Amino acid sequence: MQQWEKLSADHQKQYKQFLQKADKKKVLKQLPDLHEKVFAEVDCLTCANCCKNYSPRFKTPDIKRISKVLRLKESVFIDTYLELDTDGDYVTKTKPCPFLGSDNYCSIYEDRPSDCKRFPYTDEDVLLKRPAITLKNSTFCPAVHLALEFLLKS
Incomplete structure (x- = not known):
């Protein structure tokens, strides 16, 4: 610690x-x-x-934007990376975040979810x-x- x-x-x-x-x-x-x-x-x-321990909420505009950048259909993006939490919000399936690199840089930084920006x-x-x-x-x-x-x- x-x-x-x-x-x-x-x-x-x-x-x-x-x-x-x-x-x-x-x-x-x-x-x-x-x-x-x-x-x-x-x-x-x-x-x-x-990024290593928690997930932001991926809201609809985030999903649309990131899917487009990754050149994936929204449904494929969701199926690949996201799940619904107990509040009904989309969050990452895995921890650490699948977009976090070993150097702690985010591979979708410019298009990251609004929760991450804030x-x-x-x-x-x-x-x-x-x-x-x-x-x-x-x-x-x-x-x-x-x-x-x-x-x-x-």
């Missing part, structure tokens, strides 16, 4: 309390600068935990509006952990 993962595990209660009581307007104003600060320290290509939501109100997701993300994403650490200290 890396040091940040232990710290994140130790701080889950603090994160939860912060997210429940945070001055949402104040925090939302901080997010653009916070996002820049976090990603000045975190390089996703050294980690890729999100992750880890450190520049969005999702950070506050969906605390359960933020807490879960902080356990495997060093960027979310670091964002919450910065917010706790601000």
